Amino acid sequence: MALQEEFKEYAEKAKFLPPTTKDSDKLALYGLYKQATVGAINTNRPGFFSPTERAKWDAWKAVEGKIKEEAMTDYIAKVKQLQEVAST
Template sequence: MKKGEEFEKYAAKAKTLPESTSNENKLILYGLYKRATVGPINTSRPGMLNMKDRAKWDAWKAVEGTSKDEAKSDYITKVKQLMEEAGIAI
Protein backbone atom coordinates (compact mmCIF):
# COMPACT_ATOMS: atom_id res chain seq x y z
CA MET A 1 0.00 0.00 0.00
CA LYS A 2 1.34 3.43 -0.91
CA LYS A 3 1.91 5.96 1.87
CA GLY A 4 -0.89 8.18 0.56
CA GLU A 5 -3.39 5.32 0.51
CA GLU A 6 -2.40 4.18 3.98
CA PHE A 7 -2.68 7.76 5.23
CA GLU A 8 -6.22 8.09 3.81
CA LYS A 9 -7.17 4.75 5.41
CA TYR A 10 -6.03 5.93 8.85
CA ALA A 11 -7.58 9.38 8.37
CA ALA A 12 -10.91 7.54 8.00
CA LYS A 13 -10.14 5.34 11.02
CA ALA A 14 -9.34 8.43 13.11
CA LYS A 15 -12.98 9.47 12.75
CA THR A 16 -13.97 6.28 14.61
CA LEU A 17 -11.93 7.12 17.70
CA PRO A 18 -14.04 7.46 20.84
CA GLU A 19 -15.28 10.82 22.10
CA SER A 20 -13.14 10.21 25.18
CA THR A 21 -9.97 10.75 23.11
CA SER A 22 -8.17 13.63 24.85
CA ASN A 23 -8.11 17.08 23.31
CA GLU A 24 -4.32 16.89 23.43
CA ASN A 25 -4.34 13.80 21.21
CA LYS A 26 -6.96 15.29 18.92
CA LEU A 27 -4.77 18.37 18.50
CA ILE A 28 -1.71 16.23 17.73
CA LEU A 29 -3.69 14.44 15.02
CA TYR A 30 -5.01 17.75 13.68
CA GLY A 31 -1.53 19.28 13.42
CA LEU A 32 -0.09 16.21 11.69
CA TYR A 33 -3.07 15.98 9.33
CA LYS A 34 -2.78 19.64 8.30
CA ARG A 35 0.98 19.32 7.84
CA ALA A 36 0.54 16.17 5.73
CA THR A 37 -2.24 17.57 3.55
CA VAL A 38 -1.61 21.32 3.36
CA GLY A 39 2.06 21.64 4.26
CA PRO A 40 3.51 24.63 6.11
CA ILE A 41 1.15 26.84 8.06
CA ASN A 42 -0.42 29.36 5.69
CA THR A 43 -2.56 31.50 7.99
CA SER A 44 -1.90 33.94 10.79
CA ARG A 45 -2.47 32.87 14.40
CA PRO A 46 -6.07 33.42 15.56
CA GLY A 47 -6.71 35.96 18.29
CA MET A 48 -6.77 35.17 22.01
CA LEU A 49 -10.56 35.05 22.17
CA ASN A 50 -10.71 32.27 19.61
CA MET A 51 -9.25 29.56 21.88
CA LYS A 52 -10.25 26.50 19.81
CA ASP A 53 -8.83 27.74 16.50
CA ARG A 54 -5.77 29.09 18.29
CA ALA A 55 -5.07 25.65 19.83
CA LYS A 56 -5.48 24.02 16.41
CA TRP A 57 -3.13 26.58 14.83
CA ASP A 58 -0.56 25.95 17.59
CA ALA A 59 -0.78 22.17 16.99
CA TRP A 60 -0.11 22.72 13.29
CA LYS A 61 2.76 25.11 14.07
CA ALA A 62 4.28 22.51 16.43
CA VAL A 63 5.06 20.18 13.51
CA GLU A 64 6.36 22.94 11.24
CA GLY A 65 9.75 21.34 10.50
CA THR A 66 8.25 17.97 9.59
CA SER A 67 8.05 16.88 5.94
CA LYS A 68 4.70 15.85 4.49
CA ASP A 69 5.82 12.20 4.38
CA GLU A 70 7.03 12.31 7.99
CA ALA A 71 3.75 13.88 9.05
CA LYS A 72 1.81 11.10 7.29
CA SER A 73 3.90 8.42 9.02
CA ASP A 74 3.56 10.11 12.41
CA TYR A 75 -0.19 10.48 11.89
CA ILE A 76 -0.61 6.79 11.05
CA THR A 77 1.47 5.78 14.08
CA LYS A 78 -0.57 8.06 16.39
CA VAL A 79 -3.93 6.76 15.08
CA LYS A 80 -2.73 3.16 15.57
CA GLN A 81 -1.65 3.98 19.14
CA LEU A 82 -4.96 5.65 20.00
CA MET A 83 -6.96 2.79 18.49
CA GLU A 84 -5.00 0.25 20.53
CA GLU A 85 -5.52 2.30 23.71
CA ALA A 86 -9.25 2.43 22.99
CA GLY A 87 -9.41 -1.32 22.32
CA ILE A 88 -10.40 -0.84 18.68
CA ALA A 89 -9.17 -3.48 16.23
CA ILE A 90 -6.77 -2.09 13.64
Protein backbone atom coordinates (compact mmCIF):
# COMPACT_ATOMS: atom_id res chain seq x y z
CA MET A 1 0.00 0.00 0.00
CA ALA A 2 1.37 3.40 -0.91
CA LEU A 3 2.24 5.66 2.01
CA GLN A 4 -0.31 8.32 0.98
CA GLU A 5 -3.14 5.76 0.91
CA GLU A 6 -2.11 4.25 4.24
CA PHE A 7 -1.92 7.73 5.75
CA LYS A 8 -5.47 8.50 4.59
CA GLU A 9 -6.67 5.18 6.01
CA TYR A 10 -5.15 5.91 9.41
CA ALA A 11 -6.43 9.48 9.38
CA GLU A 12 -9.92 7.95 9.14
CA LYS A 13 -9.15 5.44 11.90
CA ALA A 14 -7.95 8.27 14.14
CA LYS A 15 -11.47 9.71 14.09
CA PHE A 16 -12.64 6.64 16.00
CA LEU A 17 -10.11 6.60 18.80
CA PRO A 18 -11.78 6.23 22.20
CA PRO A 19 -12.85 9.33 24.12
CA THR A 20 -10.31 8.39 26.80
CA THR A 21 -7.44 9.26 24.44
CA LYS A 22 -5.21 11.78 26.19
CA ASP A 23 -5.17 15.36 24.95
CA SER A 24 -1.38 15.15 24.60
CA ASP A 25 -1.78 12.23 22.18
CA LYS A 26 -4.45 14.06 20.21
CA LEU A 27 -2.19 17.09 19.96
CA ALA A 28 0.72 14.93 18.78
CA LEU A 29 -1.52 13.50 16.05
CA TYR A 30 -2.68 16.98 15.10
CA GLY A 31 0.87 18.24 14.74
CA LEU A 32 1.94 15.28 12.63
CA TYR A 33 -1.17 15.53 10.47
CA LYS A 34 -0.61 19.22 9.78
CA GLN A 35 3.08 18.67 9.04
CA ALA A 36 2.20 15.83 6.63
CA THR A 37 -0.57 17.70 4.84
CA VAL A 38 0.47 21.38 4.98
CA GLY A 39 4.19 21.26 5.69
CA ALA A 40 6.03 23.86 7.73
CA ILE A 41 3.92 25.90 10.09
CA ASN A 42 2.69 28.99 8.25
CA THR A 43 0.87 31.04 10.87
CA ASN A 44 1.76 33.14 13.88
CA ARG A 45 1.34 31.67 17.34
CA PRO A 46 -2.15 32.40 18.71
CA GLY A 47 -2.46 34.67 21.69
CA PHE A 48 -2.78 33.85 25.35
CA PHE A 49 -6.58 34.01 25.22
CA SER A 50 -6.82 31.16 22.68
CA PRO A 51 -5.38 28.25 24.69
CA THR A 52 -6.73 25.48 22.44
CA GLU A 53 -5.43 27.06 19.25
CA ARG A 54 -2.15 27.83 20.98
CA ALA A 55 -1.73 24.18 22.06
CA LYS A 56 -2.44 23.01 18.51
CA TRP A 57 0.08 25.50 17.14
CA ASP A 58 2.68 24.30 19.65
CA ALA A 59 2.08 20.66 18.67
CA TRP A 60 2.58 21.50 15.00
CA LYS A 61 5.68 23.59 15.77
CA ALA A 62 7.14 20.65 17.73
CA VAL A 63 7.36 18.54 14.55
CA GLU A 64 8.56 21.35 12.31
CA GLY A 65 11.33 20.20 10.00
CA LYS A 66 10.03 16.67 9.46
CA ILE A 67 9.63 15.86 5.81
CA LYS A 68 6.15 14.92 4.61
CA GLU A 69 6.88 11.19 4.40
CA GLU A 70 8.42 11.09 7.87
CA ALA A 71 5.42 12.91 9.36
CA MET A 72 3.04 10.47 7.63
CA THR A 73 4.99 7.46 8.90
CA ASP A 74 5.08 8.84 12.46
CA TYR A 75 1.35 9.62 12.30
CA ILE A 76 0.51 6.06 11.22
CA ALA A 77 2.70 4.62 13.98
CA LYS A 78 1.05 6.87 16.60
CA VAL A 79 -2.47 5.85 15.55
CA LYS A 80 -1.47 2.17 15.66
CA GLN A 81 0.00 2.68 19.15
CA LEU A 82 -3.17 4.39 20.38
CA GLN A 83 -5.35 1.66 18.90
CA GLU A 84 -3.32 -0.99 20.74
CA VAL A 85 -3.63 0.89 24.02
CA ALA A 86 -7.39 1.22 23.49
CA SER A 87 -7.83 -2.48 22.84
CA THR A 88 -6.14 -3.54 26.09
